[in-house]
Amino acid sequence: MGEKLRTYEEINEKIRQGKAVVVTAEEVIDLVEEKGVEKVAQEVDVVTTGTFGVMCSSGAFFNIGHTKPRMKVSEAYLNGVMAYSGLAAVDFYIGAAQVAQDDPLNKIHPGEFKYGGGHVIQDLVAGKDVLLEAYGYGTDCYPRRKLVTWINLADLNEAYLFNPRNAYQNYNVAVNLSSKTLYTYMGVLLPKLGNANYSSAGQLSPLLNDPFYRVIGVGTRIFLGGGVGYVAWQGTQHNPGVERNERGIPKDGAGTLAVIGDLKGMNANWLWGVSMRGYGCSMAVGLGVPIPILDEETLYYCAVKDEDILAPVIDYSDAYPNGTGEILGYASYAQLRQGKIKIEGKEVPAASLSSYSRAREIALTLKDWIQKGDFTLTQPVLPLPGKDAGARFHNLPERPVNNGRVGR
Amino acid sequence: MNSSQKVVLRFPPELVERPLVCELALQFGLHFNIMRASISPHREGLMVIEIIGEKKKQEEGLQFLQENGLEVESLSQDIKMVEERCIHCGSCVGVCPTEALYVEKPSYLVKYDETQCIACEMCVLACPTHAMEALL
Numbered sequence A: 001m002g003e004k005l006r007t008y009e010e011i012n013e014k015i016r017q018g019k020a021v022v023v024t025a026e027e028v029i030d031l032v033e034e035k036g037v038e039k040v041a042q043e044v045d046v047v048t049t050g051t052f053g054v055m056c057s058s059g060a061f062f063n064i065g066h067t068k069p070r071m072k073v074s075e076a077y078l079n080g081v082m083a084y085s086g087l088a089a090v091d092f093y094i095g096a097a098q099v100a101q102d103d104p105l106n107k108i109h110p111g112e113f114k115y116g117g118g119h120v121i122q123d124l125v126a127g128k129d130v131l132l133e134a135y136g137y138g139t140d141c142y143p144r145r146k147l148v149t150w151i152n153l154a155d156l157n158e159a160y161l162f163n164p165r166n167a168y169q170n171y172n173v174a175v176n177l178s179s180k181t182l183y184t185y186m187g188v189l190l191p192k193l194g195n196a197n198y199s200s201a202g203q204l205s206p207l208l209n210d211p212f213y214r215v216i217g218v219g220t221r222i223f224l225g226g227g228v229g230y231v232a233w234q235g236t237q238h239n240p241g242v243e244r245n246e247r248g249i250p251k252d253g254a255g256t257l258a259v260i261g262d263l264k265g266m267n268a269n270w271l272w273g274v275s276m277r278g279y280g281c282s283m284a285v286g287l288g289v290p291i292p293i294l295d296e297e298t299l300y301y302c303a304v305k306d307e308d309i310l311a312p313v314i315d316y317s318d319a320y321p322n323g324t325g326e327i328l329g330y331a332s333y334a335q336l337r338q339g340k341i342k343i344e345g346k347e348v349p350a351a352s353l354s355s356y357s358r359a360r361e362i363a364l365t366l367k368d369w370i371q372k373g374d375f376t377l378t379q380p381v382l383p384l385p386g387k388d389a390g391a392r393f394h395n396l397p398e399r400p401v402n403n404g405r406v407g408r
Numbered sequence B: 001m002n003s004s005q006k007v008v009l010r011f012p013p014e015l016v017e018r019p020l021v022c023e024l025a026l027q028f029g030l031h032f033n034i035m036r037a038s039i040s041p042h043r044e045g046l047m048v049i050e051i052i053g054e055k056k057k058q059e060e061g062l063q064f065l066q067e068n069g070l071e072v073e074s075l076s077q078d079i080k081m082v083e084e085r086c087i088h089c090g091s092c093v094g095v096c097p098t099e100a101l102y103v104e105k106p107s108y109l110v111k112y113d114e115t116q117c118i119a120c121e122m123c124v125l126a127c128p129t130h131a132m133e134a135l136l
Helices: A008-016 A027-035 A037-043 A117-125 A296-302 A333-337 A356-371 B055-067 B122-126
Strands: A022-024 A046-048 A051-054 A059-063 A075-078 A081-083 A091-095 A130-135 A146-151 A158-166 A173-175 A182-184 A187-189 A196-198 A221-224 A227-234 A257-262 A271-276 A280-288 A290-292 A310-315 A329-332 A340-343 A346-352 B002-011 B031-039 B045-054 B071-074 B079-081 B101-104 B109-112 B132-134
Touching (some): A027 A037, A037 A296, A046 A356, A059 A117, A075 A091, A081 A091, A081 A117, A091 A117, A117 A130, A117 A271, A158 A280, A173 A187, A187 B122, A196 A333, A221 A356, A290 A296, A329 A333, A329 A340, A333 A340, B122 B132
Parallel strands (some): A022 A046, A196 A346
Antiparallel strands (some): A046 A290, A059 A158, A075 A081, A130 A146, A182 A187, A221 A227, A221 A280, A227 A257, A271 A280, A310 A329, A340 A346, B002 B045, B031 B045, B079 B132, B101 B109
16 A cells, blocks of 8 residues: 555656646545445546535735835725734734624624625625724824725735634534524534534545544645645644544544635635524635646545545534534434435434535545646645644633632 | 405505504405514504415405505515626525525526515524525
8 A cells, every 4th residue: 555656756757748637525425435445546647526615714914015105004994894903013814703893793683794795805805895994002113093994905015815724624513402592613503413514524624534633734735715725833733642543534523624815716606604593604615736646555545425524513602612522422414415414313404504516516626736747736835733732722721810810 | 256466565764553454354255374473663653474375355454454555566676686796606595485595406506486485584593695685
């Protein structure tokens, strides 16, 4: 299994010549069933993956350019949504989950959360003018105190997406054991096991096709928001040490990616502002990673099927909010995609929060880019922490605070 | 031959207290199933019903209601899927009690069958992109 079949340089040379053999993570499953891992690994150079789902830990940095007179912005709003401006004079960061300043939130439950940071990013990428309202406290070098203007993505000096946590490797299936409807980041959960919501592209999902991060690492070039991006780091909450099945597939949320990419090259169809009723705003992000078939083992992992991937079923009325760790059982993505799973003897309708059809479209688009010679692969400059790296996501160890002093 | 249709009835304030819908059964021999009914603070009434019976009798019954001052419209005009806003995630599918919203295979696109809709509006609550609209 360990024998090298090809290098990044060899794959890129074939891409430039228009000769690379590229298949999606879905197509490779049938190929492997028909011909076996050994033969397919000889034939296929790249397998493309994709995912399109709500990813709250997303946002964008930008620089609007200096005003005359100059201004050090200390407070900024884009279409009424606060952007973080604790950076240099006219640099900002807007987070996808930031809610509009005048939003009534959950005062009348469940709140609608109609417009937030994700919507601002989508509007910018769509080429729409966005209203900037900014305030400064005035300094000798930056005297201006107020600015109200329209801005447009095309006029910004820099604008790049920087998402601290995307592409979760596996995720919970959310259910509700209580007797009232819950409004969560996992969607509307009907009482007494009325429905089950899940959120992973399963067999198409990037990190489920490279479970041990053998090829995806810092510097990997990817499809991001309809444009080109890069893996910048492991994502927040990257948790490679969770329990895995015999194929190495984590049985829980595990690895994550922090990603970066030029917003100006992206497409509003793949960065979509969303409103989760009773919860808040966010953004659905389209992300796809190409996997170079360097050896048979890489291909073996790419042939993972929905039936091989198990997700934990969690009660969002108690186990999740209170962090009890209780798992009601496991469901495979094959069962979930059938639209019904069995929990505690009850048949429960299952629905996805991430779009499988769009995940497929991303994998196909990336395949097309590579086949046309428009997209070459990059070798990671640093691997992501693996299962034995000792990196472990943990809860906050709270410490009591007495009279302003930290106690022990 | 019996068939059914789902309609939305709007009652102006002066008609809220008149027993009109029962005439569908008494005068026209129709069956009906009330899926939803409410009276707003200004005392306008709204009712979503499924009418079952002979096509001709259904037409006569609805005409009777209209002649008596009710607004009648087809339910399918009132719960809409705005295609260009749908990202085909499926959030609506699990909360839809009648499978009017479903995932078509093998395309995995979310589809909406208006004839199955009972206007519970759960999809409107669940849709993260405001692709499901209720005009009720």
